[in-house]
Amino acid sequence: MKPVCVSMLLAVLLANTPFAYAEDDVTRGKYLVTIMGCGDCHTPGYFLGKPDLAHPLSGSDVGFEVPGAGIHWGPNLTPDRETGLGQWSDKEIITAIRKGVTRDGRHLIPVMPYRNFSVLTDRDARAIVAYLRTLPPVRHAVPQPVPPGEKASAPYMTVVMPH
Numbered sequence: 156m157k158p159v160c161v162s163m164l165l166a167v168l169l170a171n172t173p174f175a176y177a178e179d180d181v182t183r184g185k186y187l188v189t190i191m192g193c194g195d196c197h198t199p200g201y202f203l204g205k206p207d208l209a210h211p212l213s214g215s216d217v218g219f220e221v222p223g224a225g226i227h228w229g230p231n232l233t234p235d236r237e238t239g240l241g242q243w244s245d246k247e248i249i250t251a252i253r254k255g256v257t258r259d260g261r262h263l264i265p266v267m268p269y270r271n272f273s274v275l276t277d278r279d280a281r282a283i284v285a286y287l288r289t290l291p292p293v294r295h296a297v298p299q300p301v302p303p304g305e306k307a308s309a310p311y312m313t314v315v316m317p318h
């Protein structure tokens with residue numbers, strides 16, 4: 156076999172091999188999650204001044220009200236299958252982070268900074284997923300989104316439009 160064929164074969168093999176997480180990716184992912192502030196909006200207690208560091212990224216107890224879009228709480232990002240990202244594929248998680256679209260095709264409110272996150276490299280996006288997969292799964296469902304004009308039963312922050 157000519158050398159060029161070997162490298163092509165390798166390239167094809169690599170492209171089709173599922174991404175295997177290296178320890179370095181998890182370390183990098185943890186670093187990125189920390190500096191990108193995911194914990195601000197996804198860790199309970201963060202906005203109340205007492206982040207629950209025993210249950211990081213397990214879902215915020217303070218939501219965001221955006222005029223015309225209702226109220227949304229930062230969901231649980233731990234690998235719990237019922238209330239977290241346990242059933243999401245890597246690709247689905249990366250699409251939510253970079254495009255702001257959930258696995259059901261819903262557009263997230265832009266409080267989730269996906270416009271900034273859209274420039275994440277593939278490598279860094281995968282590192283974030285690798286780290287999220289290592290979190291202890293926490294069973295914690297955040298409140299369902301509240302449609303505009305309806306009452307919330309959990310705390311939230313709001314954008315006030317002055318008249």
Ligand code: HEC
Nearest residue numbers: 191192193196227228229230251257262263264266267268
């Ligand atoms: C400024 C607040 C904020 C920051 C920072 C933030 N998020 Fe979010 N995120 C949200 C909110 C609010 C939602 C829910 C929006 C909605 O339901 O429309 C969300 C939704 C998501 C979802 C969809 C989950 C689901 O169950 O629907 C994922 C995945 C996600 N964020 C991951 C991340 C990651 C990873 C980071 C850091 C790299 C991050 N977020 C940083 C506020 C934030």
